[in-house]
Amino acid sequence: MSDVQIVNAPPGVEGSGFFATSLDKAIGLARSHSLWPLPFATSCCGIEFMATMGSNYDLSRFGAERLSFSPRQADLLMVMGTISKKMAPVLRQVYLQMAEPRWVIAVGACASSGGIFDTYSVLQGIDEIIPVDVYVPGCPPRPEGIIDGFMNIQELVRTEALRRRDSPEYTKLLASYGIQ
Numbered sequence: 001m002s003d004v005q006i007v008n009a010p011p012g013v014e015g016s017g018f019f020a021t022s023l024d025k026a027i028g029l030a031r032s033h034s035l036w037p038l039p040f041a042t043s044c045c046g047i048e049f050m051a052t053m054g055s056n057y058d059l060s061r062f063g064a065e066r067l068s069f070s071p072r073q074a075d076l077l078m079v080m081g082t083i084s085k086k087m088a089p090v091l092r093q094v095y096l097q098m099a100e101p102r103w104v105i106a107v108g109a110c111a112s113s114g115g116i117f118d119t120y121s122v123l124q125g126i127d128e129i130i131p132v133d134v135y136v137p138g139c140p141p142r143p144e145g146i147i148d149g150f151m152n153i154q155e156l157v158r159t160e161a162l163r164r165r166d167s168p169e170y171t172k173l174l175a176s177y178g179i180q
């Protein structure tokens, strides 16, 4: 007997030969399964990301096999590793060059909080310079943890209102980082 399970149909109006839904749900579904990540990997957490892209874990199952090393062709910034204060302006520049809508994952303790490097030279979390959507704990997180963080991003992307990026709340969030 097959152990393949049939999932329930998404909410919408069904009928013979048609399925009606709203535009933002259709766009959210398409976006969430076609994310183009930009891996900003500076140290050991980057190695876990390489494992996540490998055949055992295979992030392409989630529609994200097309990595982008150009910020202008990416919509998901994945920051993996220790970010020194010298590197911070570079990371911020990469973020600024990404077009909206864009999302950010802080992968691992260093990107999330500076990790074990509570020193004068290390940024104590990338959210000091750019907004972060999802934090993945661990030093390093295993590929399962990275995939879990990625799936949380997918959920955010799928359910995000199309007008969120034009909202006063979002403008205020960016303004709190000095971004117009």
Ligand code: SF4
Pocket: 043, 044, 045, 046, 080, 081, 082, 108, 109, 110, 111, 115, 116, 138, 139, 140, 141
């Ligand atoms: S969180 Fe741990 S594994 Fe990841 S970059 Fe920092 S020290 Fe390395």
